[in-house]
Amino acid sequence: MATTTDEAIESREIDPVTLQVIGGELDTIAQEMGHKLIRSSYSSIIRESEDIGSGILTADGKQIAEGDFTPMHVGTLIASVKGMYETIEERGQEPEEVIQEGDVFIHNHPHYGATHSPDIAVMLPVFYEGDHIAWTATNAHHLDIGAATPGLAVDLEDVYAEGTLFKATKVYDGGDRVDAVWQLLEDNTRTPRTVLGDLQAQISSCHVGKRRYLELIEEYGLDEVQQASEDLMNYGESLMRSEIEDIPDGTYHEVGYLDDDGRNRDQQLKVDVKVTVEGSDLYVDLSDSADEVLTGYNIPFHGSTEPAVYFIIRTILMDTYTHEEYIPQNSGTFEPVHVEAREGSLFNPQPPRSAMARINQVDFMADLILKALSEPIPEKVSAGSGPHCYFISYSGTDENDEYWVYIEVNESAYGGRPDKDGLDAVDALVHNTKNRPVEDIELSHPLRLEHYRLREDGHGAGEYRGGHGHEREVTFLTESTITIEGDGNKYGSWGLEGGQGAPSGELKHIKSDGEVIELPSKVSGYKFEAGDRFSIKSINGGGYGDPLDRPPEKVHEDYVNGLITAKTAAEDYGVVIEDEKIDEQATAELRKKQ
Incomplete structure (x- = not known):
């Protein structure tokens, strides 16, 4: 592989104009796949929040192109393909004998590359003249997979309590629908119409990607497209290495503590981040973080830990908004970044540990990477972003005793930056999901939104202030159950270069008689009565620079x-x-x- 940008340019096999045209076509295909999925989906977590990923991969699982959706979903497609191959080999089979034209695979096992079990990857092999040449793939968060509590789950005994798990499972075999698998899924989810509809939308999206990719091959030729993909990966790697080389060599260390594991409320969990720069390679070592926990509050290493590190490093060093040159979004950008986490630790749990509730830990870890790199490159990082989200599932039954489930992501905010204020009320760091309109929530579910607005207290003051998180208050119109996969009730965001930090998040149960109950950041199957209210405040971002210079x-x-x-x-x-x-x-x- 090329180690410098100049070497990558000199070693390319295709002229630069054709290379960029093909690169643009590949990016457009991945983007079209995602939009097809969004427009065809049933659930609001896909349709409105866009909690998805889409991409094209080589036959051996290298990422050629990705869509601009939720970062956690895209990097994990690489790990899911690898986990699928591993599964097939464990079964004593040869992957290329199992994989045939017309197949469609689903895969969501957290110990085999999935980001977490509610995120089901759909992978479709692309054949050309009888040869398996690529994969088109999508990943999407599904409303319910039959876990211990509706929608989401935190306090789980092991991975088997997460719901229905799939490992390299065919839902279409040589073009024929595998009815038994579809029936299994339908019988093991609380919301079968929605889940099956979303899954079919994913499959349709992959078929769009396959068709477009084959059209590109017909236009330029297989050899040309494959060579362009290789050149673009080499170029992506060289760009990343060039950026890393500009960071002074050394080890940069930060430590922080998560609230708890969802069961043991008095035990905070250590997150230890060591970022080491050696020439054009960057290492992130999480091995001194807390041990794995006996709940679902662990992080799949290949499916979530690695992609989160890849993304936050790429964001800091290769933000497409701040670079004039074309930056391909592919596996090459991951090559110089190396992730380590001790087996049996929070960031690398071992079977049969559950790893269903994992988003806040990687957010927090990403924020600590920002803090660590603020020492050598303060001009390229923001102050502390709200390093958490309140990922919440609401559920109940309707007049026909059928389940309704609604999942929402409650946003925090970005920290102030060297020349701009932090962004208000956005999903910070390693996810990029959107909110759902209030009118749509109230139309579809027995919930009333009393207010949804920017948080006004706990300002992250600075020359460039931190962004404001949000406040939301919900009234339950019927008896309902919630599960919260959250964090950030015991810490806030940090300031940089003289900026001030911001206080912690806050959750409250306000009973109809006025009694107020302070809630922890994680609850499983918590009950509300009709007329009760639920108050949410997310963390504001920290300030950047002396507030007196504002x-x-x-x-x-x-x-x-x-x-x-x-x-x-x-x-x-x-x-x-x-x-x-x-x-x-x-x-x-x-x-x-x-």
Whole structure:
């Protein structure tokens, strides 16, 4: 493989114009696959939140192109193909004898490459002139797979309590529908119509990708497309290596603590991140993190730990928005990044440990990587982002005693950046899911949204302020059950270069009689009565730079927008606001004192 950008350019087999045209075509195919899935899906977690991934891979599982959707879903497709091959070989079979044209595989086992079990990967082999040449694949979060609690689950005994698991399972065999598998899935989910509809949407998406990929081959030829894919992977690797080489060699270390494992509330879990830079290679070692836990609060190593590290490093060093050159999104960008985690640790659990609830840990780990790299490259990282989300499933039964399940992702916010404020109320760090419109929620489920707005307290003050998380309050119209796969009730976000941090998140059960119960960040199968309310506050981002360097006009703008009070403007920024206006003389005097 090429080790420098110049070597990659010199060694390419295809002229640069054709290479970029083919690269653009591959990216477009992956993107079209994702949009096909979104538009064809049944559940809001796919249709509105876009909790999916789509991509094209080589026959041996190298990623050629990916869609711009949820990062955690895309890197894991590589691991899922590898886990599928491993499964077939464990069964004493040869993969290329098992895989045939017309097959469609599903795969969601967390110890065989899946990101976690609710994310079912659909993989379709692409054949050309009788040879298996590629895979088109999608990954999507499914509403329910029959786990111990509806939708999501945290307090689980082992992987078998997660619901229905599939390892390299054919749902179409040589073009023929395998009815027994479809029936098995239908009989083992609380929401069969939705789950089966979403699965069929994934399959249709893969067929679109297959058709487009074969059209590309017919236009340019198989050898040309495959060589372009190889050149693009080499180029992606060389770009990443070039960026890593600009970081001073050394080891950068950060430690933090997650709330708990969902069962033992008084035991926080250590996350230990060591980032080592050696020339053009970067190593992330998580081995000194906590041991695996006896609940579902573990992280599949190949399916979630590795992709999360790959993505956050690529985001810091190769953000497409900040680079003028074309940056291919493929396996080549992962080659210089090496991930280690001790077997039996939180980030590399061993069977039969459950690993169903894993998103907050990789968010937190990614935030610690940012913090570690703030030492050598502060100009390329943000202050602390809200390193968590409240991933919540709501459920109940309707008048026909049939289950309804709704899953939502409650966003936090990004930290301030070297030249910009942090983004408000967005999924930070390693996931990119969107919210669901309030009107759609209320139309479909017995829930009423009392408010959904930016969080106004706990400001991450700085020259560039942290983004604001959100507040949401829900009233239950019928008896309902929730499960929360969350974190961040015991920590907040950190400031950088003199910026201030922000406080923790907050969850409350407000009973119809007014009693308020503080909830932990994780609950499993928690009950609400009709008329009860549920209050959510996510973490704000940390500030970047000295708050006294923030222009008074910007502080006043935040005040006018209701994000800070006049008291906060004075205490944090030294800006005096009287009668809705800036008192410039008083501000100058106050800033001199602070």
